[in-house]
Amino acid sequence: MRKIIVGSRRSGLALTQSKQFIKKLQAQFPEAEIEIKEIVTKGDRIVDVQLSKVGGKGLFVKEIEEALKNKEIDMAIHSLKDVPSVLPEGFVIACVPEREDMRDAFLSNNKVLFKDLPKDSIVGTSSLRRGAQLLSMRDDITVNWVRGNIDTRIKKMEAGEYDAILLAAAGLKRMGWSDNVVTEYFDPEEFIPAIAQGALGIEVREDDAELIEMLQTVHSVDDATCTTAERTFLKRMDGSCQVPIGGYATLEDGELYLTGLIMSEDGNERYVVKKSHQDPVKLGNLVADEMEKIGAKDIIDMINENNAGK
């Protein structure tokens, strides 16, 4: 069997989740030789500006896809929420392994609950979606942007730069830090997660039949179905990463549901649509259709027009 070279970002979280995934794959194929190649992406290098202002889309992915194309690597392990909804020609997400916790986690100094945060508290996030939802729940707090790897963000909070921060539960759980640092988890029905949050996407060249077959052994059909519905909705709505957008799908007693969210950046406008359909692509499109019908797409078009003028 050939040697498999796996591309991963160099951050602590990326390497940890890559190693965890490789361990799963290795258990299925004890003979396989699997090696990690670390890749520094633009998203890792630019740490001093808000990501949505430098084009957001695909910043953590592009260099890794180039390495995949050049056959420097055979497989890329991504956080699926960082992967643009349309892949470049020649690549496929061949595997979505079992999803981690999709929720957002709230972290605060002295473990003060979100509802008990004093007026004028400063909450750090780098996500438009999190910022808009925070402001719609509490218009008496300030949302400030924070960047850096998750450990950097936690340190900044502990140093007093922020009273609280929001992070994906999945990253904290994978690192084994959640029990120590999380104050509370937000209910996805009330605080809607990012599209594909908590899921990994394993990307390969579409003609690599051998790897695609191997990856089937660690693929979660249910989680792939849910993230397909979510990513179909994302693809229809935006893709530019400059819009507060969220969504999550669930399978309940065999029924597939998708909840989609579009907001204005200030949190004042909030559109939520929930629908059910057995086909994930149809479901993503149904929720998108309804969003267009109720006017949510106008927010997106306005944000995109404003950005085009800058």
Ligand SMILES: NCc1[nH]cc(CCC(=O)O)c1CC(=O)O
């Ligand atoms: N945008 C950065 C990013 N990409 C994936 C995760 C966490 C893990 C995941 O959602 O799979 C994070 C950090 C965060 O949002 O806290």
